[in-house]
Amino acid sequence: MDCLFCKIVAGEIPSTKVYEDDRILAFRDINPQAPTHILVIPKMHIGGADEVTADNAAVVAHIFATVPQIAKAEGLTDYRVLTNNGADAGQTVRHLHFHILGGRVLGAMG
Numbered sequence: 001m002d003c004l005f006c007k008i009v010a011g012e013i014p015s016t017k018v019y020e021d022d023r024i025l026a027f028r029d030i031n032p033q034a035p036t037h038i039l040v041i042p043k044m045h046i047g048g049a050d051e052v053t054a055d056n057a058a059v060v061a062h063i064f065a066t067v068p069q070i071a072k073a074e075g076l077t078d079y080r081v082l083t084n085n086g087a088d089a090g091q092t093v094r095h096l097h098f099h100i101l102g103g104r105v106l107g108a109m110g
Contacts, residue, residue, distance in 0.1 A: 005095035009043045019070050023059050026070050026100075035103030036074050040067060046096040049085040063098055076102040 007013045008027065015027035018038055029037040042059040046052060052060055064081075071079050079102030084091040 003045060003095050004093050005041050005097065006045050009041070018074070019066065021066075023062055024066060026066075029099070033099075034101040034106065036076060036079070036101065038070060038074065038100040039097045040070065040100060041095060041097045047094050048091055048096055049083055051096070060096075067098070067100060071100055071102065074100075074102070076100070078102060080106050 004013065008015045009025055015025075017025065017027045019026035019040075022043075024040060024042055026038050026040040029039050040063050042056075042063065044056065044059060046056055046059070067081055071077075079100055081098055081100055083096065083098050
């Protein structure tokens with residue numbers, strides 16, 4: 001598989017990790033859109049939100065249970081969590097990932 005995030009999980013490509021456990025990895029975005037911009041990914045390959053199923057949804061729940069811990073460790077009280085699904089929505093890596101953005105007033109989306 002030629003997936004950038006799978007290569008990061010495998011340690012083939014370096015990243016600045018901020019959190020890791022047996023199921024997920026969180027690391028700093030190399031092109032931050034806010035003072036704090038962290039990507040949280042499942043270690044298993046899931047292409048995007050459209051590939052979440054009853055069989056793999058537990059890892060997504062685990063991500064959302066862990067996001068507040070990551071945000072707190074980064075000193076964030078207010079932050080945005082988002083994911084894009086598909087190229088037209090801005091998904092540039094076809095591996096499910098959630099952005100944690102904070103550290104400034106983000107304003108409305110749209």
